[in-house]
Amino acid sequence: MSKKKTGKIGVLLVNLGTPDTPSTPDVRKYLREFLLDPRVIDINPVGRFALVNGVIAPFRAPKSAKVYQQLWTDRGSPLMYHGRDLQAKLQTSLGADYHVAFGMRYQSPSIKSALDELRDKSVSRIIVVPLFPQYASATTGSVQDKIMEIVKDWWIIPSINFISTYCDDPGFINAFAELGKKYMAEDNYDHVVFSYHGVPExxxxxxxxxxxCKLGSCCNSYNKRNRYCYRASCFETSRLLAAELGLKEDQYTVAFQSRLGKDPWLQPYTDEVLKTMPAKGIKKVLAFSPAFVADCLETTIEVGEEFREEFEHAGGEKWVLVESLNSSDTWVEAxxxxxxxx
Structure with a gap:
């Protein structure tokens, strides 16, 4: 009996986004699209529009453009080329029965272009992998929202499966631990910092x-009630990574970076925590950014450079960032x- 052909399975990798170029106009365009998302700045629509277009985009874009210029390479934005490399390697690994597409939530290549690519291939179903290990409404939730907004206009909608969280996936944990162990084998660090992108409380x-949720001890365990809590997910990733790295509870710290505005964001804040460490005898720190699977401005510049300078200014001797997973073979396998x- 012949086997029924069902068509290829589509795989859609989605990351946050990046400006098309590090020029001020393109950075401003990117910031506007990103920050006008109601899942990112979840305030009154009129207030959000005024804040983004009247304050943040005009004044932040020139400063951010300078930072993006430091980050840019001959291949362009790291978030872009790491995504393309991952797409190509995963395609090779999965083989001809799958078609892997790559899109960005904001700017190019768009989610719509990636979905159109999969539709043109007549895939039998689509597996969506947002490149955010810990679920948050502002990241994974926004990707899911956008995809559903697009496909609602399709006459035929194939089965779509979202991999919404994988903060505790053994392959993901192993991929980050593998990178960290290389650094730990080269030097003895006093402490490890797991720094995650923050969100408003x-x-x-x-x-x-x-x-x-009480923004406290409720995150001491990861269970069915907090499975989609970003804070709980970050602590779970940290516990699993620490165990894989052989760290005791007092040998690592979980903190949050990149806050915006005056409202309280998830705490403790990484930049405040690191300044207190040298006085406690912590002079050599190994830092991870486990919320990012690809290096970008928030890892390379913020954690890798700005936090290092602040740590050294406070009396620290060595601050080293473990690079993101990017397109490592272990991450592709995961x-x-x-x-x-x-």
Whole structure:
């Protein structure tokens, strides 16, 4: 009996986004699209429009453009070329029965262009992998929202499966631990910092399961009630990574970076924590950014350079950033297994 042909399976990798160039106009365009997303700045629409177009985009774009110029390479934006490299390697690993597309939530290549690519290939179904290990409404939730907005206009909508969180996936943990162990074998560090991108506390509370979240000890375990809590996910990733690296509880710190505005964001803040460490005898720190699977401005510049300067200014001797997973073979294998399991 002949086997029924069902068509290729589509895999859609999605990351946040990047300006097309590091010029001020392109950075301003990117910031506007990004920050006008109601899942990113979740305030009154009129207030959000005024804040982004009247304050943030005009004044932040020139400063951000200078930082992007430091980050840019001959291949362009790291977030872009790492994404393309990952797409190509995952395609090779999965083989001809799959078609892997890559899109950005903001700017180019758009999610729409990636979905159109999969539709043109007549895929039988689509597996969506947002490149954010820990679920947050402002990242994974926004990607899912955008995809559903696009496909609602398709006459035929194939089965779509979202891999919404993989903060505790063994392959993901192993891929980051593998990188960290190389640094730990080369030097003895006094402490490890796991620095995650922050979100406003109000966003965590809004997504809490019937008031379960208290922004405290509720994150001491990872369970069905806080599975989609960003804060709980970050602590779970840290616990698993620490265990894989052989760290005791007092040998690592979980902190949050990149806050914006006056409202409280997730704490403790990385930039404040690191300044207190040298006085406690912590002079050599190994830093991870486990919320980012590809190097970008928030890893290379913020954690790798700005935090190092602040740490050294406070009396520290050595601050080293472990690079992101990018397109490492171990990460590709982890992604492949996630796709096959779904």
């Amino acid at each position: 109000r966003q965590i509370l809004k997504g809490s399961d019937k008031g379960y 992604l492949k297994n996630m796709v096959l399991e779904n």
